Amino acid sequence: MELDYESKRPLYIPYAGPILLEFPLLNKGSAFSREERNEFNLNGLLPETVETIEEQAERAWQQYQEFKNNIDKHVFLRNIQDTNETLFYRVLADHLQEVMPIIYTPTVGTACEQFSDIYRRARGVFISYPNREHIEDMLQNATKQNVKVIVVTDGERILGLGDLGIGGMGIPIGKLSLYTACGGISPAYTLPIVLDVGTNNQQLLNDPLYMGWRHPRIGEEEYNAFVEEFISAVKRRWPHALLQFEDFAQKNATPLLEKYRDKLCCFNDDIQGTAAVAVGTLIAASRAAGSPLSEQTIVFLGAGSAGCGIAEQIINEMMSEGLSDAEARRRVMMVDRYGLLTDKLTNLLPFQARLVQPSEAIAGWETGSDSVSLLDVVRHARPTVLIGVSGQPGLFTEEIIREMHRHCPRPIIMPLSNPTSRVEATPADLISWTDGAALIATGSPFAPVTWKEKVYPIAQCNNAYIFPGIGLGIIASGARRVTDSMLMSASRALADCSPLATDPTGPVLPELGDIQQVSRQIAIEVARAARLAGVAAESSEEALAQAVEDNFWTPAYRHYRRTSI
Ligand SMILES: NC(=O)c1ccc[n+]([C@@H]2O[C@H](COP(=O)([O-])OP(=O)(O)OC[C@H]3O[C@@H](n4cnc5c(N)ncnc54)[C@H](O)[C@@H]3O)[C@@H](O)[C@H]2O)c1
Numbered sequence: 001m002e003l004d005y006e007s008k009r010p011l012y013i014p015y016a017g018p019i020l021l022e023f024p025l026l027n028k029g030s031a032f033s034r035e036e037r038n039e040f041n042l043n044g045l046l047p048e049t050v051e052t053i054e055e056q057a058e059r060a061w062q063q064y065q066e067f068k069n070n071i072d073k074h075v076f077l078r079n080i081q082d083t084n085e086t087l088f089y090r091v092l093a094d095h096l097q098e099v100m101p102i103i104y105t106p107t108v109g110t111a112c113e114q115f116s117d118i119y120r121r122a123r124g125v126f127i128s129y130p131n132r133e134h135i136e137d138m139l140q141n142a143t144k145q146n147v148k149v150i151v152v153t154d155g156e157r158i159l160g161l162g163d164l165g166i167g168g169m170g171i172p173i174g175k176l177s178l179y180t181a182c183g184g185i186s187p188a189y190t191l192p193i194v195l196d197v198g199t200n201n202q203q204l205l206n207d208p209l210y211m212g213w214r215h216p217r218i219g220e221e222e223y224n225a226f227v228e229e230f231i232s233a234v235k236r237r238w239p240h241a242l243l244q245f246e247d248f249a250q251k252n253a254t255p256l257l258e259k260y261r262d263k264l265c266c267f268n269d270d271i272q273g274t275a276a277v278a279v280g281t282l283i284a285a286s287r288a289a290g291s292p293l294s295e296q297t298i299v300f301l302g303a304g305s306a307g308c309g310i311a312e313q314i315i316n317e318m319m320s321e322g323l324s325d326a327e328a329r330r331r332v333m334m335v336d337r338y339g340l341l342t343d344k345l346t347n348l349l350p351f352q353a354r355l356v357q358p359s360e361a362i363a364g365w366e367t368g369s370d371s372v373s374l375l376d377v378v379r380h381a382r383p384t385v386l387i388g389v390s391g392q393p394g395l396f397t398e399e400i401i402r403e404m405h406r407h408c409p410r411p412i413i414m415p416l417s418n419p420t421s422r423v424e425a426t427p428a429d430l431i432s433w434t435d436g437a438a439l440i441a442t443g444s445p446f447a448p449v450t451w452k453e454k455v456y457p458i459a460q461c462n463n464a465y466i467f468p469g470i471g472l473g474i475i476a477s478g479a480r481r482v483t484d485s486m487l488m489s490a491s492r493a494l495a496d497c498s499p500l501a502t503d504p505t506g507p508v509l510p511e512l513g514d515i516q517q518v519s520r521q522i523a524i525e526v527a528r529a530a531r532l533a534g535v536a537a538e539s540s541e542e543a544l545a546q547a548v549e550d551n552f553w554t555p556a557y558r559h560y561r562r563t564s565i
């Protein structure tokens, strides 16, 4: 990739001397030119040779390869990010496919678990409940002033790993790294935030090194008031920023989304981003299988935020293909801890209750007990698609998968739980149990599987395909809200990028190495949908495409000129 160093405008900055080397957004290290070293009092603070970013990236890559453990690689890259962000993104741009599993899922899960142990430097904003009177100040103190994208978590449901307290901060940091690396959003515009409302993780509470508030999670009323305070402060400080809710526990995720989605530009990635990537993947896979999504029978294991979010968007898509609401809902079945969700079950959350099967639909089914297990559902409903979002490993057993394959020659199987340790079944097992017939997409990355001398690439169905493009589309169009139609258009744009569209033997999703191009296409469609939904200003198609390009940041240094404070 050619980066246009020369064409970038100079930047006027007021800092000089050692302090300039301390700003990750401004630091260029050995790449400060001779003129800059004179002008900014850097002489003597750097080795003699003036280097290019390519040379710096080469050294960083050599050092990176010396590390044997993924978590050490993660710490190394995060350290570059915290000292020189431009170089960090240059290294990522040069090796995106290889480093994505290091800065993001699955290694980011380990980084969250070990957050207080591997802690080096502060990044982002830590908003703790005991400090709630100072939220306004905390946002003023952020190292970034012109924030356009915030990712916030409260650390309660980090991937499938559960409550990790402020360790969850690793997730907003990782997601925002992808906003930049995959979606071209300048790092100057991004801000990770963790809401520290305590933790119920006893191991962390007992850990003398734990850096968060050592206190059980606060009660519902205090929590809701605290989040409200936070949202109001964000709206005052950056009224037009996009706010992404990430890895909130089931009991809070949907209520927060419903409460705030019409009040600011926000979305929940686990509900809506995941739905968009899963539906995009399914549209592409169904096209390849020769039957539309509305003809599939779909079974979920896990009726939580992700499962129910995906299910509702599948139902929307099926309706746009001609089914009625009731017909579509009959085709989508949810299995949770207590079996299939039916209208007989009490104590369901409202978003689950919308997805129950009517009792008469399963009246003739023979089941071992009152609850209808996943195996029962697979046996009687004969699904063509099986989706795992339970956060529990190994639940797609050989018996279940073989039973599915008995009735479905080309089953689509998507164990989406993260990180790798939580996968419902490994791709190698799925391929062997279906004799190579399954079309597979996992949430975490898996290497291609070789079976009977054939190589099967494994698609990674992760919301990382979606959120960077959504963010870019929102920034480019100036959208004020995130509508369902914007998410739906992101799904369709992703499906249109599927290699399956041109090669029936190809992978269902584009290579991660192509993700910047995918994000651009998603961004254009999202921007167009925002305009059509009336949440962004009118503009021509050409202007939208140009705005997407103009907002796509690339990791190249700019010339600096001095200005006074
Ligand atoms: N691939 C992706 O892009 C992506 C996106 C979002 C979430 N996820 C993954 O999906 C998983 C779930 O996320 P979520 O936000 O829906 O969490 P959640 O807590 O809201 O939902 C999980 C659901 O699984 C159910 N469950 C737990 N054990 C079960 C069992 N033995 N049998 C059946 N159901 C069981 C729970 O009762 C709960 O309803 C996590 O591992 C997360 O990492 C992946």
Ligand SMILES: O=C(O)C[C@H](O)C(=O)O
Residues within 6 Å of the ligand: 105, 158, 159, 160, 247, 269, 270, 417, 418, 443, 462, 463
């Ligand atoms: O973070 C990921 O890899 C995807 C998703 O948001 C999750 O919570 O698992």
Ligand SMILES: [Mg+2]
Residues within 6 Å of the ligand: 159, 246, 247, 269, 270
């Ligand atoms: Mg998540």
